[in-house]
Amino acid sequence: MAAAIALSMRGRGRTAPNPNVGCVIVRDGKIVSRGWTRPGGRPHAEADALDGADAAGADVYVTLEPCAHESARGPACADLLAAARPARVIVAAPDPDPRTDGKGVARLRAAGIEVVEGVMADEARRAMAGFFTRLEKGRPHVTLKLATSLDGQVALPDGSSQWITGPEARAHGHVERALADMIVVGRATVEADHPTLDVRLSGLGNRSPVRAVLTHDWSNFSKLDLRAEQPDWRHLPSPEAIRDLEGIDYLLVEGGAGAAAAFAGADLVDRLILYRAPILIGRGLSALGDIGLGNLENAHGRWRLADSRMLGKDRFEVYERAS
């Protein structure tokens, strides 16, 4: 299942509104086929793994309950699997989509196939967080990225921030971009830095997400230099406007302090990723603007450490929404 979850990450940021699922077929302890949801959402992971493979009598690991609904773009995965006659299907997370919601598993069992549920369900949900956030909250999953010094600064007073973190952390930041459907920055960051926000990693250049600027003001947006060079930039008039985005399940907020605070203050951040360099800056620009915190008590209990490791000399930490 861990291998299937890792495979599911290949589709992350490119399958919306479909979930980025992973699938592995195992016979006699050997992986005989692998699949993942392809860009655009089709084929589904199970169809991808079954394509050209003989699954009869095998174990099929899949990170999400197989879908029970046919569509113009393909048959239901539960039917495909039933026809392939595996011995067992091992499922990580149930699919809350009302068109499936237990029907996928039921159909497999009705076909006489053994089904095991709930294997590494938390890890699978985390890998498909965009899909679950969309279904449960009606909006994309939001990651906020902050790259700071030990004292929480993101730039010198003149705005210079090249470089705070080292090459390993910056490369990781580009992987995070590749895993997003859309990247958002504040208007002032666009004006100060003219960021391209592309994915500068070999082999992943084609994965650059949609770019958006957070600004209250359409006229501010339409005046931005960047639009002339790269007309695909989009306008986001408020953090709440992410509810109206279609085809965007994973959103990455890259700053500056105003945009970061707008998302945090609106309680729209699901995952906080921190890159911290072992340096002190002192007087500079803080990572986060006003989030409207009235007292310290309200700040507590919101974040749970989910990952922590070194990236070169920098520490990488992931915090997830605690509730």
Add this chain to the structure above:
Amino acid sequence: MAAAIALSMRGRGRTAPNPNVGCVIVRDGKIVSRGWTRPGGRPHAEADALDGADAAGADVYVTLEPCAHESARGPACADLLAAARPARVIVAAPDPDPRTDGKGVARLRAAGIEVVEGVMADEARRAMAGFFTRLEKGRPHVTLKLATSLDGQVALPDGSSQWITGPEARAHGHVERALADMIVVGRATVEADHPTLDVRLSGLGNRSPVRAVLTHDWSNFSKLDLRAEQPDWRHLPSPEAIRDLEGIDYLLVEGGAGAAAAFAGADLVDRLILYRAPILIGRGLSALGDIGLGNLENAHGRWRLADSRMLGKDRFEVYERAS
């Protein structure tokens, strides 16, 4: 030797100008006696361990080369040890004090005792950092403490900072106080918080260090409320003035941002301890004021991560001066 180093920490913050040494006597794989430099600097660790113990034929572990100089307050430890006839003396760090500087080891060898040098020397030097900093730099060893949110803030805009970190981190902060000879805070922190800076840990209450206020201005100092209640506060007119302090080998700087920046900007911080709570504050007070950083390149390469662990929900990190 690890046990001897742990014992040496019992004297830390109370033995200046003597080093806080630890000593363990082992026979047949069992510890038969332990010693550490006592408050005020006497007895030395070796004398403390030898007192009432039979070391003949035993192994003696000591974190610093035994001293070779007699004083009015006691004989040289090298002579004491030679007279006790151990089989071996295992030494962590050499003593750079010109009165010893190799003579302690030479005297033991001349008495026919086997000496092993350099065992866990780095760890021992770290445990006795105040002594080494005094000898090598002519000033106390300085620890700067910062207790921040994930975004590097130490308080809300109104100055309230109760509480950012949890009880485990705060208790640890009191242990750090107990390990210091002196605690320094900036004048504005005294005026805002009226801190007592005492050690509120059961059993360690008698270890509260000398308190000092950083302020350019004697008249500002003499007007401080705190002095009326606790007349033992001292005045520190600048970070550089720590060079004139006598009997202070370990200094702890507790803030605020101005005092912290004054020490960091003067390159007088040897050890940085960070307590980071899993919260976001946004607009607030930054941990560090202006340290006079001209460009980001100059910020790099100064700090090396020496320790990192969780204290309850908070992360504790120790950085040491890299050069």
